[in-house]
Amino acid sequence: MAKGKKFVESITSMDEDFAKWYTDIVKKAELADYASVRGCMVIRPYGYAIWENIQKILDQMFKDTGHENVYMPMFIPESLLEKEKDHVKGFAPEVAWVTHGGNELLAERLCVRPTSETLFCDHYSKIIQSYNDLPKLYNQWCSVVRWEKTTRPFLRSSEFLWQEGHTAHATEEEAKEETLKMLNIYAKFCEETLAIPVIKGKKTEKEKFAGANETYTIESLMHDGKALQCGTSHNFGDGFAKAFNIQYSDKTGKLAYVHQTSWGMSTRLIGALIMVHGDDNGLILPPAIAPIQLMIVPVAQHKEGVIEKATELKNMLSKVARVKIDISDKMPGWKFSEYEMKGVPLRLEVGPKDIEKNQVVLVRRDTREKLFVPMDELESKIPELLIDIQKSLFEKASDAQNIRTFSAKTVEELKENLDKTLGFVNAPWCGDLSCEEKVKEVAGASSRCMPFEQPEDAGVCLCCGKPAKANVIWGRAY
Amino acid sequence: MAKGKKFVESITSMDEDFAKWYTDIVKKAELADYASVRGCMVIRPYGYAIWENIQKILDQMFKDTGHENVYMPMFIPESLLEKEKDHVKGFAPEVAWVTHGGNELLAERLCVRPTSETLFCDHYSKIIQSYNDLPKLYNQWCSVVRWEKTTRPFLRSSEFLWQEGHTAHATEEEAKEETLKMLNIYAKFCEETLAIPVIKGKKTEKEKFAGANETYTIESLMHDGKALQCGTSHNFGDGFAKAFNIQYSDKTGKLAYVHQTSWGMSTRLIGALIMVHGDDNGLILPPAIAPIQLMIVPVAQHKEGVIEKATELKNMLSKVARVKIDISDKMPGWKFSEYEMKGVPLRLEVGPKDIEKNQVVLVRRDTREKLFVPMDELESKIPELLIDIQKSLFEKASDAQNIRTFSAKTVEELKENLDKTLGFVNAPWCGDLSCEEKVKEVAGASSRCMPFEQPEDAGVCLCCGKPAKANVIWGRAY
Numbered sequence A, B: 001m002a003k004g005k006k007f008v009e010s011i012t013s014m015d016e017d018f019a020k021w022y023t024d025i026v027k028k029a030e031l032a033d034y035a036s037v038r039g040c041m042v043i044r045p046y047g048y049a050i051w052e053n054i055q056k057i058l059d060q061m062f063k064d065t066g067h068e069n070v071y072m073p074m075f076i077p078e079s080l081l082e083k084e085k086d087h088v089k090g091f092a093p094e095v096a097w098v099t100h101g102g103n104e105l106l107a108e109r110l111c112v113r114p115t116s117e118t119l120f121c122d123h124y125s126k127i128i129q130s131y132n133d134l135p136k137l138y139n140q141w142c143s144v145v146r147w148e149k150t151t152r153p154f155l156r157s158s159e160f161l162w163q164e165g166h167t168a169h170a171t172e173e174e175a176k177e178e179t180l181k182m183l184n185i186y187a188k189f190c191e192e193t194l195a196i197p198v199i200k201g202k203k204t205e206k207e208k209f210a211g212a213n214e215t216y217t218i219e220s221l222m223h224d225g226k227a228l229q230c231g232t233s234h235n236f237g238d239g240f241a242k243a244f245n246i247q248y249s250d251k252t253g254k255l256a257y258v259h260q261t262s263w264g265m266s267t268r269l270i271g272a273l274i275m276v277h278g279d280d281n282g283l284i285l286p287p288a289i290a291p292i293q294l295m296i297v298p299v300a301q302h303k304e305g306v307i308e309k310a311t312e313l314k315n316m317l318s319k320v321a322r323v324k325i326d327i328s329d330k331m332p333g334w335k336f337s338e339y340e341m342k343g344v345p346l347r348l349e350v351g352p353k354d355i356e357k358n359q360v361v362l363v364r365r366d367t368r369e370k371l372f373v374p375m376d377e378l379e380s381k382i383p384e385l386l387i388d389i390q391k392s393l394f395e396k397a398s399d400a401q402n403i404r405t406f407s408a409k410t411v412e413e414l415k416e417n418l419d420k421t422l423g424f425v426n427a428p429w430c431g432d433l434s435c436e437e438k439v440k441e442v443a444g445a446s447s448r449c450m451p452f453e454q455p456e457d458a459g460v461c462l463c464c465g466k467p468a469k470a471n472v473i474w475g476r477a478y
Helices: A005-009 A018-028 A045-064 A085-094 A117-127 A172-193 A239-244 A268-277 A306-317 A332-341 A352-357 A375-403 A411-420 A433-443 B005-009 B018-028 B045-064 B085-094 B117-127 B172-193 B239-244 B268-277 B306-317 B332-341 B352-357 B375-403 B411-420 B433-443
Strands: A032-034 A041-043 A075-077 A096-101 A104-112 A136-145 A159-169 A199-202 A214-221 A227-237 A247-249 A255-257 A259-266 A294-298 A323-325 A346-350 A359-364 A370-374 A405-407 A424-429 A446-451 A470-475 B032-034 B041-043 B075-077 B096-101 B104-112 B136-145 B159-169 B199-202 B214-221 B227-237 B247-249 B255-257 B259-266 B294-298 B323-325 B346-350 B359-364 B370-374 B405-407 B424-429 B446-451 B470-475
Touching: A018 A032, A018 A268, A032 B117, A041 A045, A045 A136, A045 A159, A045 A172, A045 A268, A085 A239, A117 A136, A117 A159, A117 A239, A117 A259, A117 B032, A159 A172, A172 A199, A172 A214, A172 A227, A172 A259, A214 A268, A214 A375, A214 A446, A214 A470, A227 A239, A227 A268, A239 A259, A259 A268, A268 A375, A294 A306, A294 A332, A306 A323, A306 A346, A306 A352, A306 A375, A332 A346, A346 A352, A346 A375, A352 A359, A359 A375, A370 A375, A375 A405, A411 A424, A411 A433, A411 A470, A424 A446, A433 A446, B018 B032, B018 B268, B041 B045, B045 B136, B045 B159, B045 B172, B045 B268, B085 B239, B117 B136, B117 B159, B117 B239, B117 B259, B159 B172, B172 B199, B172 B214, B172 B227, B172 B259, B214 B268, B214 B375, B214 B446, B214 B470, B227 B239, B227 B268, B239 B259, B259 B268, B268 B375, B294 B306, B294 B332, B306 B323, B306 B346, B306 B352, B306 B375, B332 B346, B346 B352, B346 B375, B352 B359, B359 B375, B370 B375, B375 B405, B411 B424, B411 B433, B411 B470, B424 B446, B433 B446
Parallel strands: A294 A323, A294 A346, A405 A424, B294 B323, B294 B346, B405 B424
Antiparallel strands: A032 A041, A075 A104, A096 A104, A096 B096, A136 A159, A159 A259, A199 A214, A199 A446, A214 A227, A227 A259, A247 A255, A346 A359, A359 A370, A424 A470, A446 A470, B032 B041, B075 B104, B096 B104, B136 B159, B159 B259, B199 B214, B199 B446, B214 B227, B227 B259, B247 B255, B346 B359, B359 B370, B424 B470, B446 B470
8 A cells, every 4th residue: 555545535525525535625625524413513733723812813803803702601501592572483493302301390491592582682671870880892603503404514403512792883884884894804814714605695585584674695606507595694683682671871861772683603514615625635724724734744854864853844834833743653645644634734844855955845736746945934925825825725715706706597408508508697686585586496596695796787587587786796606 | 079089989898798798899890790690700800810810820730741632512411520420529519501402302412521420431431442542731721511500700600710631641650740740830810910919738538629639729718717728730540541441552452541631720710810909999909910010000190291201101111010000081099990890000100200201100009008109210119019919919828827727636626726716727537538527517618728848747637536637727618
């Protein structure tokens, strides 16, 4: 068996079976494992380290825009969940119910939070009295539970980790501004940190969040041409405020309802990273989010001075990157495959011959390009390369998205496109639910969003031929 | 009404009613609020910011000692919980049971994790094969649920936040070393960061964790003389490994069971901070954990140049401390009371007269001492003061603990001591459960621990008069 082959051979190619390729990476890159509970997962150290980086960067973005973290209970009494009618209708069918505490039957059953609007509203109704108390800009990092029928690690699981922001404002304008501000933060994070291009837009009535006036979304395209919703931001208007009686006295002493928003992103982003950047050798992580940016693999490490030099390089380069060294007794080829599978952006190989020449070999994970670099240039070269990898990954993903984005004038044309090549399809829509449902029925595609960028003249609806209200992006989605 | 009096007047004095004083601080310092779910709490931004600091510092200590974070599901199938007999006996009476997912009755009910030994074991049994896979040093930050009858915010609630470390080792010695290492990390954290003196020791058989061979603990003493267990570390030996069949092949190829540990600290530490340092004006936070170390309050802020100067100072001092400024339109006296209630270690007052003299007023929260400090000395003076406050708080708490630590030779003497002044009582014990139970029955005290530091001759048991096995610290506990 050739050195280092085993790891690579054991993964299904994405063209052969995309779903299998995905779960192979989840498993072989040691991101997650199945748990004994149906639809739940164990997030392993490497997967959790990615999540910790996501948390750290997003959390700072939230704090920089004035948000504070809190923690709400994980249980919602049934009566509380029922207060906002659209909301309960959307979530009740998929919640887990606690009926017993110890050996006693509870007087009222509790659901494990699928999302926490009702808990935040209950709290806001107690702590908001005057305009001085506004805005409230709260966020929470936690896990939520939705009893899904079919599950896949990171993409759709019965329990997942996320953050949920919940804010209360004095005016409608402020709430709208907040909703869009957070969507823009999400888009910036996806594009700049995860190197995932997204389309920003508004959801249709059919696709919006249960209880929201408007839902905004960022949508991205996976390798297989299916769409993934990466984050959403909801404007609730004063609907929840009325249901939960959250009123404040304004400067004139008059009582008014607050206007609220909520917004969330989840561990699903790890699924997006796999499906946007990965290849048949495994995961490819953008440097900005990679737990390990540079892996040092000594070659012929039993030879005198090799481990010492590799360790010296590690100490030196730790100042400019997140570096690890692997001096285990596995063969170098095995290590190469392992860190390719794990998507480490850069690999540094150093052996006796390199030491003689005072150079090292750098291998990019994205292009697999090999570079011979003098040791004294590493401190400047590595940050440069990491920036370049980050940039190329984004460009590559943008190109892939552009190639898979089509336009259609009719639902038949849309179907034809998607049947041939899955992707985003731009097509005009009249705004009627019946036409949206027909697209679903005929072409198996859902409306992903009405992009913020709209043509001057939207044309006519792809179904009914009436004047279109907006251009819509359609796709088959995860 | 005198300026700034309202806040102070509204809190119960600790001598009058300690329990009320405690909950007053929780509420008025805006640490937490009651939730609509029995026994659960909402951790508010200020309380959560303390928890974030606890997390940040502890997490770094864990990582520095080679631990990695993971995430396990929040549900445990009943059959999994039942695998280790002592463990299930200890926890089953106080767990919350999920019986329905959506509208369907589950085939097997799931408990919401009260602790995650069984989940880690289940995972370890899948991923540990060889000695190369050991040790596994995992930790998890999450919330757990224990269906408590009587609850108090932070001290005992149906749901609380914590970290739980779970490790697997090749040998008994390594597991023992890990158990003690983590106990020492906990003690160091409590003493150096929270300024809370602790006694390290071993729990008796009666008080140890369900399923453990040995439980080690750090115990601290509250203002009212009651004991609080701040953290525990358990050595499981190979008990769980046998129940879950976690075996590895050693270097000779022979199969052996792993040895395991677990260890945890929780949001209960916030309760300890209140009850060890607080006074009748509210919370007092050690600088090392305080979300705000220095609060700047401009005086006569409507006068020209005051807010500008205060802001300038804020920008300058942000380099050396966690600084905030309050330029809201509340009266300075109100602000003083508010930040005293919140336990901010240092307050800086600056008004027109101070600006003239190029000085500010600094007020220590712990001693309420006022200092007039030239502005150009602030950058060095503030870090000095913060270090001094941290040190004095620890010394004060140590003195308070020493004053309330007694010795007793008999159970009657122990009872007499505790009835007069609650505290720790040192007394020798023969090691028999019946004597331990008698102390509980007669004096209402439980064994807190057998301290690591033991006298050469322990003497005779406080109950039966037989030779003592160890000196035990007894107390009435939260």
